[in-house]
Structures are given as structure tokens and as C-alpha cells.
Amino acid sequence: MARTVTPFACCLLALLCAAAAGKRGRERVYYVGIIEDFWDYAPSGKNLLNGEDIDYDEHASVFLEKGPQRIGRVYKKAMFRQYTDASYSHLAPRPQWLGFLGPILRAEVDDVIVVHLKNFATRSYSMHPHGVFYEKNAEGALYPDGTSKKLKEDDSVPPGGSYTYRWEVRPEFAPTDDDANCLTWVYHSHLDAPRDIASGLIGALVTCKKGILKETNNPVHTTSNSDIPSARNDVDQDIFLMFNVVDENLSWYIEENVQNCSDGVNIDQDNEDFEESNMMHAINGYLFGNLPGITLCLHQPVAWHLFGMGNEVDIHSAYFHGNTLLDRGHRTDVLSLFPATFATAEMVPKASGKWLLTCQVNDHFQAGMQAFYEVKSCGSDPSSTAKSGVVRNYYLAAEKVLWNYAPSEKDLINNKSLTEANSSSEVFFGRDGGRIGGRYIKVIYKEYTDETFTTIKPSANEHLGILGPVLRAEEGDTLRVTFMNKADRNYSIETHGLHYDKVSQRSSSDEQMTDMTPGSHVAPEERFTYTWHVLEGPSSSDSPCVPYLYYSATDAVRDTNSGLDVDKEFFLLFSVMDENISWYLSENIQKFGNTETDPLDEDFEESNKMHAVNGLMYGNLAGLEMCAGDKVRWYAFGLGTEVDIHGVHFEGNTFKKQGTTRDTISLFPHTTATVTMVPNTPGVHEVSCRVTDHFSAGMRQQYTVKYCKGHTMGLLHTEPTRVVQYFISAEEIEWDYAPNRSWELEKHNTTLEDSPGNIFLGKGENRIGPRYKKVVYREYTDDTFRVQKRRQLHQQHLGILGPIIKAEVGEQIVIAFKNNARRPYSISAHGVRASGAHIPVKPGHILELTWDVPESSGPGVSDPNCISYAYYSSVNFIKDLYSGLLGPLVICRPGILKRGEGPDRQREDVEKEFALLFMVHDENKSWYFEDNIRTYLGIDPDTFVPDEDFEESNLMHGINGKLYGNLHNLEMVQGQKVDWYLLGMGNEVDMHTVHFHAETFTYKTDRVHRADVFDLFPGTFQTVEMVAGNPGTWLLHCHVTDHIHAGMETTFTIKESSSRDVLSSTAPGTEGCIKTLLLLLAFGLMGAAGQH
Known part of the structure; x- marks a missing residue:
């Protein structure tokens, strides 16, 4: 047998291992230092949009003019900078337009990014990436995750210290077939992410499909954009821009920057005008047209990589004057950006000249969030753009x-x-x-x-x-x-x-x-x-x-x-x-x-x-x-x-x-x-x-x-394929937003009194604390409403939400709704054809409602198998919502829900499903506001005069009504398919950018797209799909600055599986070797069988 099989096996081994090696990616090595330096937001000293000196410009002077009690345009910052080698003696050249952003990190699918980080700053920082695979020793984010010692070294690199991060672009993190060739991500310091980013520590990361990047990732020195050789094979240039109201008041260096004022000793840092003067409405750290060097060539493809960061004010509408783009396949000239929103768009410039690139949000436009980009002919004929038609x-x-x-x-x-x-x-x-x-x-x-x-x-x-x-x-x-x-x-x-x-x-x-x-x-x-x-x-x-x-x-x-093609x-x-x-x-x-x-x-x-x-x-x-x-x-x-x-x-x-x-x-x-x-x-x-x-x-x-004669319309009522019965009540309860504060205190390494959470959770004079009277939807076993259903383990993550109501297209949902509260409420749903939706149900009364689920309510051709809506009380939409009445509604294609009796049907196509509501619960607008003052402050609400601090303390930044890691039971097993039903409701502050650490997901429009952050707004309901792949306990949070500090964070846990998807859990490159060994084993067995 040995003489027969070995030569063939050796040949096969050589061929297959060569093929496996050929499929392996490259190791892309970066030497990155954290430096401290002074940054000038307008180095020309002018508003280049109109040529005026800063001191004489009505709008620019508010932010950029230096004075006895104004910092002006120059601030000390911490920044990521790339070096040429391990000596850290020579800064690598970089494009001018990159501003204070760190170096661009590029990699393809199957590549490994190795970052040798050295901290030249005076305080500890880290490096945390989006959009790539990392293990616990390379996450670069400090929070309570059950790890210690060596697995914490990556979370905090001290002054003078070094650390090597290893990140992988595994196929499950790759751009989808429908995505652009390269996806935009970021990396940033994550000890205290809001303050670290405000201090300047952020940069761009891009992951590409195979064959898109050129062989080298060495930076090229240039003074002009048009001289930069593209790092990619598919476009002439790629440009990276961050739109961010940089809040210098949050910077770790604000005290030092204040001292640069001639009258810094007397500055009131809480003064609104002073705070406003430090809000820099910047594109890559430049204001009022000072962003240098973006020069494009006519008719040559350009990839624009844009991202937002920051706080509730960071709603950006980036408008490209003069030319249009394709954003996920759709024609536009405006890209919407929010904190941790990453956009990739393609442009083929067809209009030469110098054009504005602006944020069209009124306040940002006035505050200088404007730049120029120039399109030159570069030898192309400007008149070659055809004009036909009328x-x-x-x-x-x-x-x-x-x-x-x-x-x-x-x-x-x-x-x-x-x-x-x-x-x-x-x-x-x-x-x-x-x-x-x-x-x-x-x-x-x-x-x-x-x-x-x-x-x-x-x-x-x-x-x-x-x-x-x-x-x-x-x-x-x-x-x-x-x-x-x-x-x-x-x-x-x-x-x-x-x-x-x-x-x-x-x-x-x-x-x-x-x-x-x-x-x-x-x-x-x-x-x-x-x-x-x-x-x-x-x-x-x-x-x-x-x-x-x-x-x-x-x-x-x-x-x-x-x-046109419509009526x-x-x-x-x-x-x-x-x-x-x-x-x-x-x-x-x-x-x-x-x-x-x-x-x-x-x-x-x-x-x-x-x-x-x-x-x-x-x-x-x-x-x-x-x-x-x-x-x-x-x-x-x-x-x-x-x-x-x-x-x-x-x-x-x-x-x-x-x-x-x-x-x-x-x-x-x-x-x-x-x-x-x-x-x-x-x-x-x-x-x-x-x-x-x-x-x-x-x-x-x-x-x-x-109704109109001669117009065809769908049947208003057809016999349902199934009737799904629910028994739901409105119940008044005491709700605790944070039963345990240990996670909060460990994350912020602080005491109860000094924690940022104390504003909301501290109990004392003029502070209600974490407990409030609320009203919630709860499910019962039958129409007697005697036995409330105990939530199973897979339902316990719902928190303040009502039960998940599920149905398939063609079915009918029948709800017996009993009001066990002390005032009228109702139950109304998005997305379905409802009867009795807005009828107030008096205390103690029961109303039966029917919700039909026609085809128009179900998933569209591009949707996932189940889509999410919400249901809530609409007697007084606002006060009912903030009192606690809201729940998820899930509508699926026929055949997706398991057969069986009762409403608790699970899905056939996924193994886990979670519904998450991101909302700032404004207790000041609850029906029970006065009750809560009376109960928890012991004060007559008629004599109590609330101030702004009190009102702020009643804004609970919750995920399913829990703050600071208090939402539990988000658990899954490695390799399981997971659907997340993300729900957004609330007010103007309820812009939420939901970020999953260590995992990516896909979401569907007319195409399938990969992300690790999803944007939620009031009335946004979205199903995102994930395959749990990375064992560990990982952070899940809103990426908006104030929401992070206010506790809109929790963790989800992926348990390791020894029997599931062994190949997919191996490191890149080893998969090919395992397949080779399995093939050799098979051939060996065949050869052995041939000898007998």
C-alpha cells in the first residue's frame, strides 16, 4: 500500500498545498505611533469660501478667532501617525487632505493586518477596529467582558508602551457580492471612546475584495492629489473624509488648550458661548474651505469613503456640488452620515472645475463644514460628455x-x-x-x-x-x-x-x-x-x-x-x-x-x-x-x-x-x-x-x-390561513433601569458619585433614581387573564418590551386586550390591516382586535424572511409611549414559522432571534411623572419646580429599558444563524447607531450589504442577519457620544461550539490545509481498499 499510495499522495499534497498557499492573503504590516501635537483647523487664517480673514468673518470668527477667553483655531490633540519602520524615526508621507486622521489601513479578503502601535502620548490609549475579525487580545476596547491579564493588555497601552494588534479580513467580514469593491470602516482609541475620539484618535480602515489592492501598502509622498498613484486597481483615486462636529470640550487636552488663552484662568468652561466656540464643524479637521488638495481627473473613477462620528448634532448631509455618485447602486449627490456611519460611493466626474463639498445641515453649513474638490481635464476632452434629448x-x-x-x-x-x-x-x-x-x-x-x-x-x-x-x-x-x-x-x-x-x-x-x-x-x-x-x-x-x-x-x-408609470x-x-x-x-x-x-x-x-x-x-x-x-x-x-x-x-x-x-x-x-x-x-x-x-x-x-369605479384592487378580506390568538394586557409596574451598577463602575473605573451614570441613576435630592412607575404590555395564557405567561429564557432579553407578536403572510392575528392599568390605553400596530386600532380601552375592560396580514404587509422580494414592525398605545401616542407601552411585531413569509399550537412559534430558518429597542425614555413625559415625584422624591408634585438638571436626570438611554450592561440573556452559540429585530422610536435625540463588536451582519435593501453599525431613527424597524462566529462576550452599544456615557450599552455572548463549523472557526490559511489532509485521508482509504 505504501508503495502504491505515497507517490500519488505526495503529488496531490504538493498541488493542493500550493493551491491553498495561493489562496492565502498577505500580511500587511503598519507601524503606527500615537503622537501629541497642535492642530490648526484653518491654517490659511482665512475663510477660503469668501476670502475673508477669520477675525472679520461673522461666522468663522465664532469658532476660529483667538481671544482672551477663546482658544481660537489651534488645539493640542492626540493623533495616529504612520512610521516607515520599527525604528519609529521617520514619519511616513501622507496625502494632505487626510488632515488629523490616522493613516489609511488597507487589506483584502484573507489578508492579516498587523499594527505595531507605540504610544508617544502622555496618557494611555488603544486601537479598536471596525469591520475585521479580532480575538480578545486584539479588540482594543476597555469594558467588563470577563477577561483579565494578558487579554486586557490590548485595551490600554500606557505612555511609552507598545502593543501589536493582529486583525484578519476573514471571508465572513468581506464585502458582499452587492457591495462596493471596498468597504469603509474606521479604527479609534476605545478606553473612553467618546473622549479619545474627540481628542483626535481616529483613522480610516478599508477592506476590499480579492485582487482590488495593488501589491504594496507603502504610503506615497505627494503634495497634490493628482500625483498619488492609486492603491487600487479599479479606481483612479480613493478619498477618505470624516464629517464630525469635533467637540474640543470633551478632549482630554481641554485644560491645556484653555491655558493657551491669555485670560485662561478666568474662563468659565461651562459658559454656553465658550462651549460653542470649541465645537469645530470639520471635514478631516478643516473648516471654511481649508481642506487642501482634493484634485480629481475628468471621466476617471473615484471611490469616496465617508464616515461620521460624534454626538446628537452629528447628522450630516454631504453634498457633492457639480457631480453625482452611486451609493449602493443608487444615483444621488448627497450622502447621509451619522456617528459611526460608513459610506462608500463611486463617482465618475463629468463636470470639470472647482466644486463645493458641503454639509447641507443649516447650522453646519454656516459653521464652516464646507470644502472644495477640483476636477481637472488630465488630458480628457471636457466636451466629450454627450448631451442628447430635448x-x-x-x-x-x-x-x-x-x-x-x-x-x-x-x-x-x-x-x-x-x-x-x-x-x-x-x-x-x-x-x-x-x-x-x-x-x-x-x-x-x-x-x-x-x-x-x-x-x-x-x-x-x-x-x-x-x-x-x-x-x-x-x-x-x-x-x-x-x-x-x-x-x-x-x-x-x-x-x-x-x-x-x-x-x-x-x-x-x-x-x-x-x-x-x-x-x-x-x-x-x-x-x-x-x-x-x-x-x-x-x-x-x-x-x-x-x-x-x-x-x-x-x-x-x-x-x-x-x-408616469404610475396613477x-x-x-x-x-x-x-x-x-x-x-x-x-x-x-x-x-x-x-x-x-x-x-x-x-x-x-x-x-x-x-x-x-x-x-x-x-x-x-x-x-x-x-x-x-x-x-x-x-x-x-x-x-x-x-x-x-x-x-x-x-x-x-x-x-x-x-x-x-x-x-x-x-x-x-x-x-x-x-x-x-x-x-x-x-x-x-x-x-x-x-x-x-x-x-x-x-x-x-x-x-x-x-x-373606492373608485373601474379601479382594480386587492381583496379587502380573504379567509386567513390561520388565526393566531394573543391575550395581552396593560400592566402598571415598578421598573428598574439598572438593578446592578457594578458593570458601569468597572467600565468607567470610578465610584458611584463620580460615574457619568450618576446623573441618571443616582438617588437623592431632586433625583428619582433608577426606579419608575411604568405601564407595560404583558402576555397571559387565556382570556381569563388570571395567569401571566412566564417569559422563557429566549424571551427574557425583551425587558420593558411587550411580547413578540408573530404571524405569517395570510394569517390573522386576534388580540384580546385587557387594560389592567388605571387610565385608558390601546394597542395599535404598524404594517398590518387593523381593526379597533385607536379605540381607547377603559381600565378593567377588554377589547378584541383583529390584525389581518395581507401580502402587502409581508416581506418584499428583497427583504429577509421576516421583517419587523412595532405595536404601541395610540390614545396619546407620546405620553403612552414614554409610559412604557411598546412591543415588537414580526411578519414572516409563509412556511417560515414552525408548525404548532399557540403563538410561541419559533422560526425554521434561524436558531436565535432578538428584538432590541434603542430609545431615550423621557420620563418627564410619562403619565406617571407626578406619581414618580410623589413616590420616589416624597414631594408634592404640585409644589415641586423641576429644573433642567432634574429633567436631564429623567432621560433614560435604554436598550429594552436597561442601562449600563443590565440587559442580559443575549446569548448564542458559535455558528448559529441569528436575526436581530432593531427598533427605533422617540424624539429628535433618538438617532442611534447600533454597533456590534467582533461581528458583522448583513442587511437588505434591493441588495445585500455588510456592516457592523446600523442607523436607527424614530419609526425605523429593521431586521439584520448574523452568523455568530467569534466566541466571547462582546460590547453592543449605540455609538453616539452622549448615549455611550449615558449607558446605552450592553454585551452579547457567543458560546464556543466544539461540534459546529469547525472549518469556519479556524484561522485563515488553515482551512485549505485541513481540506488537504481530509482529501489525503480519503485517498489513503481508497488506496487501502484497493489493496484488499
Whole structure:
């Protein structure tokens, strides 16, 4: 046997091992040091957007001017820097535009990244990566995870110390087939991640598909972007940009930076103006056009890697003027970024010139979050971009009008007066105390029939409200818009998504010049003709039509605050229109105010923030009518500032977006969304923003679905394939947000008194502490409601949530709802066709509800097998929600749930499922607020006067209602398939970027994408899919700075499996060897059999 098998086996071994070796990746070695140095946010000393010196610029001086009690533009920071070798004697060259970011770490699938870190700083730091595989000794993140000694050395590298991190790009962390060739990730220090990052310790990491990167990862010195040889084979360049309001108040070096002020001793660091002056609205650490050296070549592909970091203010709409991009296959010119959001987009520049790259969030735009990028011909013919199609002419005028935000003078949702005492609408429409009320002088776009501007063109779209006319064009067309300014100050038209010559540049900031191009400032009674080219239409993944905004950009902030294959189209703009910064505030005060009017009064300012849909509030938007069975396309837009995160909920019907089924759209400033609906539920339904403050402030409208002759529609009722019965009650309980504070104290290495959690969990004078009276949904065994169901181990992670209600498409859910609480409540659901949804159930009463689950409620063609919604009480949506009434609803494809009796059916296709609600529970808005003051403070609530600190202490940043590691039972076994149902609800602060350490997941739009952070907003419900692969206890948290410190963190545990997926748990490269050995064994056995 030996003589027969050995030669063949040896040959086979040689061949297979060679193949296995060929598949192994490279080891990419980086020498990285942490240095301390001074960073200049505007090294030119100028606002390069207009050429003004910082000291003389109204906006730049707020942040960059140095003074006796102002730090100015130079701050001490800690930064990651790359060195050429292990001597750490020579800094590696780096592109200028990289700013204070650390070096770019690049690797391909199967590669290993080896980082030799040396800490030259004066305090301990670490290095924690996103998007790659690491073991516990290379996580670089300090938190209670059950490890000690050597497994903790990576978490804290002391001054003068060194540590070597080893990270792997395993296939399960690779870009999916649908992803871009390279994915954007980051690395950062993680002892106290918010403060470490604010101090400067963050950099970009990119993982690529096989064959994308060039052989070397050595940095190349350059002074100009155009001279940088690409590190990739597929694009001409890749550019990395971080959009971040850098909070220098959080930096570890704030005390040292204060001492650089000439009067630093007398600085009050808690002064709001001082704190604001240290909020640097930066792109890679540069403000007001000071970002250097981004130069691209015409018609050459570019990969843009963008990411956000920071706090609740870090909502960014990155707008590329002049050119468009493909974001996950979809055409756009705006990328939305949030803390720990990573975006990868591809651009092929088609318009040469120097272009703006800006954050379009109003406050950020004004505060200098703007830069330039330049497109040069590089030998390419600029005229080679083909223009075909037709010329479409439009005639638009800007005109002053007296605008009424509620022409009916009524709250048409609740059928009551807008000025009813103590109503939420009275805040905005009442006129006591010098308030303006609901009418304001504004400027709007109007369309005329021709260039004489004598005849207004009638609008066929009653619902447009304050919006200008819809401009339409196809790929290859030219839009020629003749604009006449009939108003009393300069205005312009700026458009997204189209190409134009530099002479038509409409933004007031252009190429470091103070003189303006003709189209950027059209004077009163003057006219200008804009010529725009539609060079790139919708991508193959887009809807047939892609919506873009157009707006005046003479002063982009003040101007916008001043005002086919489907059966129906509707256009909806959601924006908090801030009349305080309208050009016409003084005129409005003069016309509608009185002697009591104080423009600086907080209540007056609040009364002028009009939470509008198309400029109308509280159900006053007319014209949203359609027939049941129509194919309806909704185009939704966002505009505004940091508060303008909108969760737009369509009650009563679902829609399709990129192949998925939803009933809520997330919108942000200067972003758009297109969804298609086939309404089959006749009646009057709400379309509203579910952000709680926006909901109460009137961002609510109604749409009507009618029966129409000749219109086909789905059956309203079919016999269900199964009836699923639930018995659910509303129960009043005492809820403890943090029964154990040991995890919190270990993580922050502190005492109870000094912990950041003490603000929320400390009990004492004017502090309620961790326990509150609440009301929750709980499940019973039958209709007697005598025996409450005990939660099984796999359900105990639900915490404050009600039971998971599950059904398949075609089934009917029947709920017997008993109100065991002391006030009326209800149970209403997203996504399903419900009866009895808004009926208040009195205390002690029972109501039976039916929820039908038609095909339109189930997963879309691109969705996972089960999608998630939520159910909650809607008697008073806001107060009921904050009192505790919310639960998850899961709808699956037929055949996914296991057969059996009762509602506790598990899924056939996954082994674990978890539902997580990320929400700031505002106990100040609970029905039980006064009860909690009385019970836990021992004070009469009628005499108690709450202050801001008290109100802050009642904001509980919870995951399923638990803080600081107190949510338990998130356990799984290595190799198990896990679905996570992520739920977002709440207010403007409820922007949550959910990060899983050590694991990635996939989420589905029309394609499958990999991530380790998912963005949640009020009304966002998303299923993400994971295969548990890395044994250990790992951190799961919201990546927003304040939310981390406030306790929105817990851990999940993956238990090691000796019998499951042995091959997948081996290190890269060993898999091939194991396969080789198995093959040899098989051949050996075959050979042995042949000898007998």
C-alpha cells in the first residue's frame, strides 16, 4: 500500500498545498505611533469660501478667532501617525487632505493586518477596529467582558508602551457580492471612546475584495492629489473624509488648550458661548474651505469613503456640488452620515472645475463644514460628455406672499381650534405674549407660461403647498430655466443632481472669490437663465424617476427657511421651517407682533419653528387623494438643520422601497426618498412624522383612499390561513433601569458619585433614581387573564418590551386586550390591516382586535424572511409611549414559522432571534411623572419646580429599558444563524447607531450589504442577519457620544461550539490545509481498499 499510495499522495499534497498557499492573503504590516501635537483647523487664517480673514468673518470668527477667553483655531490633540519602520524615526508621507486622521489601513479578503502601535502620548490609549475579525487580545476596547491579564493588555497601552494588534479580513467580514469593491470602516482609541475620539484618535480602515489592492501598502509622498498613484486597481483615486462636529470640550487636552488663552484662568468652561466656540464643524479637521488638495481627473473613477462620528448634532448631509455618485447602486449627490456611519460611493466626474463639498445641515453649513474638490481635464476632452434629448423650458419667479400654515384655522386631525388653551398647537398659532401666530411673509417659487412673466401657469398639484412647481426631465435632456426675481432681495435657484457650467454656479461660495457668478445672486426685478444638463439619469437599481430638490442658495440657510408609470404622484417636503432666521422676521414682527414681542425670548423663538409638510400643519394639506388599487408614487424630501430627522409614517398602508416592505421613511436635510404604494385600505389615514416633538407640533397630515369605479384592487378580506390568538394586557409596574451598577463602575473605573451614570441613576435630592412607575404590555395564557405567561429564557432579553407578536403572510392575528392599568390605553400596530386600532380601552375592560396580514404587509422580494414592525398605545401616542407601552411585531413569509399550537412559534430558518429597542425614555413625559415625584422624591408634585438638571436626570438611554450592561440573556452559540429585530422610536435625540463588536451582519435593501453599525431613527424597524462566529462576550452599544456615557450599552455572548463549523472557526490559511489532509485521508482509504 505504501508503495502504491505515497507517490500519488505526495503529488496531490504538493498541488493542493500550493493551491491553498495561493489562496492565502498577505500580511500587511503598519507601524503606527500615537503622537501629541497642535492642530490648526484653518491654517490659511482665512475663510477660503469668501476670502475673508477669520477675525472679520461673522461666522468663522465664532469658532476660529483667538481671544482672551477663546482658544481660537489651534488645539493640542492626540493623533495616529504612520512610521516607515520599527525604528519609529521617520514619519511616513501622507496625502494632505487626510488632515488629523490616522493613516489609511488597507487589506483584502484573507489578508492579516498587523499594527505595531507605540504610544508617544502622555496618557494611555488603544486601537479598536471596525469591520475585521479580532480575538480578545486584539479588540482594543476597555469594558467588563470577563477577561483579565494578558487579554486586557490590548485595551490600554500606557505612555511609552507598545502593543501589536493582529486583525484578519476573514471571508465572513468581506464585502458582499452587492457591495462596493471596498468597504469603509474606521479604527479609534476605545478606553473612553467618546473622549479619545474627540481628542483626535481616529483613522480610516478599508477592506476590499480579492485582487482590488495593488501589491504594496507603502504610503506615497505627494503634495497634490493628482500625483498619488492609486492603491487600487479599479479606481483612479480613493478619498477618505470624516464629517464630525469635533467637540474640543470633551478632549482630554481641554485644560491645556484653555491655558493657551491669555485670560485662561478666568474662563468659565461651562459658559454656553465658550462651549460653542470649541465645537469645530470639520471635514478631516478643516473648516471654511481649508481642506487642501482634493484634485480629481475628468471621466476617471473615484471611490469616496465617508464616515461620521460624534454626538446628537452629528447628522450630516454631504453634498457633492457639480457631480453625482452611486451609493449602493443608487444615483444621488448627497450622502447621509451619522456617528459611526460608513459610506462608500463611486463617482465618475463629468463636470470639470472647482466644486463645493458641503454639509447641507443649516447650522453646519454656516459653521464652516464646507470644502472644495477640483476636477481637472488630465488630458480628457471636457466636451466629450454627450448631451442628447430635448430642451425643456421653464419660467419661474420668486415672489413674496403672505403664507398661512393652517388656512382652516383648525387642527383638522383632532377637529379643534388651533388656539385652544394648553393645546400643543397654541404654542405656534397663539398670539399672546407678542407671538406672530400662523401667518408669515415668505418668498415662494411660482411658474409662469412664458418669458413675459404675465400669466401664472395653473398648478395641477393642489398638494404642493409652499413648494415650487415640479420640474421634469429625462437623461440626456437640457433644462433651461428662466428665473425672474419679483421679490425684494437677491435670490437664486440651486438644484441637486444636474450638471451645469461654472458660469451657472448658483452657490454664493465659489473658488475663494468674493465676486459672485451671475446666477448666484439675481437682484430684484432682474432675470437669469440657468442651463442644466441631465447627464446621468436613474441607475439600473433606481425607480424610473429620481427626485431632487431645487432651492435658493444666495444664502442657503435663510433662503430655504423663507419658503408616469404610475396613477398618482405626490411630493412631500418635511421641514421645521425656522421663521427666526427668515429674511422677513423683522417685517413679520412689525406686521403681526406687538410691544411684548421679544425676538430673543425662548418661547417666542419656539413659536416660530413651524413643523410643516409642504408648509402646512395639523392636517391642513389638501389634495392627498387616491383610489384604492392605484399605483401611487410618493416623493419625500427633507430640509433644515439638526432637528430635521423625520420618521415619516404612512398609517393604514405599506409601501415598497427598493424591493422591501415598509410603512415609514427616514428623511434628513437635503435627502430624498421614492416609494411606491398600492393602497388597498379605503378611508382617511394619517401621514405624519413619528418624532415625538414633531408629531405634537403639527407635522401631521391626512391622505384619503377612496373606492373608485373601474379601479382594480386587492381583496379587502380573504379567509386567513390561520388565526393566531394573543391575550395581552396593560400592566402598571415598578421598573428598574439598572438593578446592578457594578458593570458601569468597572467600565468607567470610578465610584458611584463620580460615574457619568450618576446623573441618571443616582438617588437623592431632586433625583428619582433608577426606579419608575411604568405601564407595560404583558402576555397571559387565556382570556381569563388570571395567569401571566412566564417569559422563557429566549424571551427574557425583551425587558420593558411587550411580547413578540408573530404571524405569517395570510394569517390573522386576534388580540384580546385587557387594560389592567388605571387610565385608558390601546394597542395599535404598524404594517398590518387593523381593526379597533385607536379605540381607547377603559381600565378593567377588554377589547378584541383583529390584525389581518395581507401580502402587502409581508416581506418584499428583497427583504429577509421576516421583517419587523412595532405595536404601541395610540390614545396619546407620546405620553403612552414614554409610559412604557411598546412591543415588537414580526411578519414572516409563509412556511417560515414552525408548525404548532399557540403563538410561541419559533422560526425554521434561524436558531436565535432578538428584538432590541434603542430609545431615550423621557420620563418627564410619562403619565406617571407626578406619581414618580410623589413616590420616589416624597414631594408634592404640585409644589415641586423641576429644573433642567432634574429633567436631564429623567432621560433614560435604554436598550429594552436597561442601562449600563443590565440587559442580559443575549446569548448564542458559535455558528448559529441569528436575526436581530432593531427598533427605533422617540424624539429628535433618538438617532442611534447600533454597533456590534467582533461581528458583522448583513442587511437588505434591493441588495445585500455588510456592516457592523446600523442607523436607527424614530419609526425605523429593521431586521439584520448574523452568523455568530467569534466566541466571547462582546460590547453592543449605540455609538453616539452622549448615549455611550449615558449607558446605552450592553454585551452579547457567543458560546464556543466544539461540534459546529469547525472549518469556519479556524484561522485563515488553515482551512485549505485541513481540506488537504481530509482529501489525503480519503485517498489513503481508497488506496487501502484497493489493496484488499
